[in-house]
Amino acid sequence: MKVVLDTSAILRLPSLAKFEAMTVPEVLEEVRDQLSKLRLAGARLKVIEPSKRSVEEVKAKAKMTGDLANLSLTDLKLLALAKEVKGTLVTDDRNIQNVARKLGIAFSPVAKVPIKKLIVWRKFCPACKRFFQRGTRCPVCGHELEKR
Numbered sequence: 001m002k003v004v005l006d007t008s009a010i011l012r013l014p015s016l017a018k019f020e021a022m023t024v025p026e027v028l029e030e031v032r033d034q035l036s037k038l039r040l041a042g043a044r045l046k047v048i049e050p051s052k053r054s055v056e057e058v059k060a061k062a063k064m065t066g067d068l069a070n071l072s073l074t075d076l077k078l079l080a081l082a083k084e085v086k087g088t089l090v091t092d093d094r095n096i097q098n099v100a101r102k103l104g105i106a107f108s109p110v111a112k113v114p115i116k117k118l119i120v121w122r123k124f125c126p127a128c129k130r131f132f133q134r135g136t137r138c139p140v141c142g143h144e145l146e147k148r
Contacts, residue, residue: 002087003108005045006078009090011036012110022046024081026074054080061102066122066147067095079105124148 003009003019007030010023025047031037058079062068075096082089082105089100089107100107123132127143138145 002085004078004082004085004087004089006075006089006091006093006096007031008092009110010040010045013090017043020046020087022048022081022085022087024074024077025049026077030074048081048085050077050080050084054084058083058099058103062095062099065098065102067099070095071099079103082107122148 001019003021005013005021005023005027007027010027010031011033021043023045028040028047031040055073055076058076059068062071062076062079075093078089078091079096079099081087082100083103087106089096089105090110091097091100091107092110097107097109123135123145124130124147125132125138125141125143125145128138128141130138130140131148132139132145136145137143
């Protein structure tokens with residue numbers, strides 16, 4: 001089984017040996033503690049850079065769902081890699097799971113409950129109870145918008 005691992009999966013999964021595991025170079029840079037580095041040294045983890053085209057496609061889908069602002073370049077690359085290799089993305093990050101669902105990428109959580117349905121985020125004014133596509137302030141009353 002092909003799995004694409006984010007940092008939380010590398011840090012929390014008890015064993016990486018039973019999977020054909022892969023990740024992106026940036027995830028390895030996020031692993032800083034000595035114990036996790038030792039685990040990685042013994043794992044057969046493939047480090048693969050996804051294509052720029054795949055990253056741009058993921059970015060476009062993340063923009064459609066409203067998740068783009070909450071995703072790092074590392075997150076976008078993980079999604080792109082999972083799409084390219086047709087693997088299961090292992091992550092607890094709900095924004096990553098949401099975009100994975102939009103892209104048709106299988107995902108599995110590490111420790112948390114996965115999302116159950118696709119979420120499309122919109123801007124909401126708690127003062128006048130209206131929804132907007134963008135902005136930080138309500139164009140009607142000037143109140144700060146929230147993401148919902």
